[in-house]
Amino acid sequence: MPPVPTTPATNDANALPRDTQSVLKLAAASMFSLFDQSSQGMLLVDRNARVVWISDGYRRLLPLLGFEREEDFVGHPVAEVIPNTAMHQVLETGKPILVDLISNKSGTFLVTRLPLRDESGAVIGALGVVLLDAPDATHPGSMQPLLAKFSRLQRELDDARAELAAHRRPKYTIASFIGGSGPALEVKRQARRVASTDATVLLLGETGTGKELMAHAIHAASARARAAFVGVNIAAVPETLLEAEFFGVAPGAYTGADRKGRDGKFKLADGGTLFLDEIGDMSLALQAKLLRVLQERELEPLGSNRVISVDVRVIAATSRDLGAMVREGRFREDLYYRLAVVPIRLPALRERLADIEALAEALLEDISRRSGLTARSLAPDALEWLARQAWPGNIRELRNALEQAALMSDDLVLTAGHFSAAAQTPAPVATAPAPAAPLPERRAAMERAAIEAALRSTGGNRVAAAKLLQISRATLYEKLARWPDLARS
Numbered sequence: 001m002p003p004v005p006t007t008p009a010t011n012d013a014n015a016l017p018r019d020t021q022s023v024l025k026l027a028a029a030s031m032f033s034l035f036d037q038s039s040q041g042m043l044l045v046d047r048n049a050r051v052v053w054i055s056d057g058y059r060r061l062l063p064l065l066g067f068e069r070e071e072d073f074v075g076h077p078v079a080e081v082i083p084n085t086a087m088h089q090v091l092e093t094g095k096p097i098l099v100d101l102i103s104n105k106s107g108t109f110l111v112t113r114l115p116l117r118d119e120s121g122a123v124i125g126a127l128g129v130v131l132l133d134a135p136d137a138t139h140p141g142s143m144q145p146l147l148a149k150f151s152r153l154q155r156e157l158d159d160a161r162a163e164l165a166a167h168r169r170p171k172y173t174i175a176s177f178i179g180g181s182g183p184a185l186e187v188k189r190q191a192r193r194v195a196s197t198d199a200t201v202l203l204l205g206e207t208g209t210g211k212e213l214m215a216h217a218i219h220a221a222s223a224r225a226r227a228a229f230v231g232v233n234i235a236a237v238p239e240t241l242l243e244a245e246f247f248g249v250a251p252g253a254y255t256g257a258d259r260k261g262r263d264g265k266f267k268l269a270d271g272g273t274l275f276l277d278e279i280g281d282m283s284l285a286l287q288a289k290l291l292r293v294l295q296e297r298e299l300e301p302l303g304s305n306r307v308i309s310v311d312v313r314v315i316a317a318t319s320r321d322l323g324a325m326v327r328e329g330r331f332r333e334d335l336y337y338r339l340a341v342v343p344i345r346l347p348a349l350r351e352r353l354a355d356i357e358a359l360a361e362a363l364l365e366d367i368s369r370r371s372g373l374t375a376r377s378l379a380p381d382a383l384e385w386l387a388r389q390a391w392p393g394n395i396r397e398l399r400n401a402l403e404q405a406a407l408m409s410d411d412l413v414l415t416a417g418h419f420s421a422a423a424q425t426p427a428p429v430a431t432a433p434a435p436a437a438p439l440p441e442r443r444a445a446m447e448r449a450a451i452e453a454a455l456r457s458t459g460g461n462r463v464a465a466a467k468l469l470q471i472s473r474a475t476l477y478e479k480l481a482r483w484p485d486l487a488r489s
């Protein structure tokens, strides 16, 4: 503030007062009323972050914030009445926030926040000015388009976050593991017990016995349920990419897609659970690195020289005989003992045939819900037939058998005949992909098998086959175009 010129006093009532203090007061008052006129509204908070005053303009904004009466707003802690406010920050640091965007459910606002100081310089409050609110289009050429874009992006981000959270929410609980037989109850008891601890779990069992389902269920029953469940199928990721997949990549470590860096699965599962499926398929080199992370609870992203700590509960699963792999030198013994702190063996379906009925019912219900097919039930001879099978693919195979039988017939009650007919179709055997094949491949193989069987049972009549499959003729032709050999048969 330049010194006020000490010109001789005049009697002019419009002249500036002569002392600095009075001029400062005048300037402050002018600026205050300028802000008041050109902004959407102003509010003052005291040093305890309580709203003590709002301008007339701000009063008009109150309904936008969800307040009808001024007394529900003024006199209350600012954080309670304005979600996402940063007034505290101004009070704590004494530094202004000259321009900021604030978004809450009432919209996006362009705001300024200034600290207020007493004569000794101590912060005694803060002034908040709403320069512009998003719905306000009365300022042509103003920041309005930017604000609108920001609020749209914010909304999209909120939606994406909600969707992500829904995906990460546990899909299964221990109760979703169907079965009341002795072996099934024992597995559920073990799972419940281990869920209450933070111990590393090793799920053992043949393919399709429900290891992945149980991993989800243990997570859902644990104290980590609200945090992420992240799965990695080790057999499905190329060996060369696994390390980056696990530990992440530091920014700038690579050119191209990973240039900006990427979080690894360990980081994504921080606070939650990491499910390592097909752990027996991991190379010895990566086993050593995994062991280090499990021991130190720290990792180094690729291309970084920084170590980050992670708090992750690991659940590993395998259908292989890890003990034998250790003896053959194909799996590290130290890692084996680290993982097998609590081993849980999932029984094969043939060891719990008493559960077939309950499982089949639950699976049929799920199949009809997902496919839109009418729900089917099982005749007693169908249950007997199912109980006589060996089920090397366990519950996954049972599910496939039920799905095929339901798909190939319009009958609402499935009999042994439906299953034996479906089992005799050579196509699934001929085209069945490996158990670890990706889902689209498996789905395609199933579809092909079902179409082939339908064409056979209708003597090649495509209209009848489409009807049988409950798909349109156009869809059938579309699918046949993918398999010309089927189309010719």
Ligand SMILES: Nc1ncnc2c1ncn2[C@@H]1O[C@H](COP(=O)(O)OP(=O)(O)OP(=O)(O)O)[C@@H](O)[C@H]1O
Residues within 6 Å of the ligand: 176, 177, 178, 179, 205, 206, 207, 208, 209, 210, 211, 212, 213, 214, 277, 318, 319, 359, 362, 395, 396, 399, 435
């Ligand atoms: N006890 C169960 N109750 C209901 N559904 C089950 C049960 N066990 C398995 N399933 C179902 O069977 C299918 C295979 O289960 P899951 O993928 O968990 O097996 P897995 O042992 O992890 O198989 P893989 O070793 O081949 O990866 C899934 O569709 C799952 O929902």
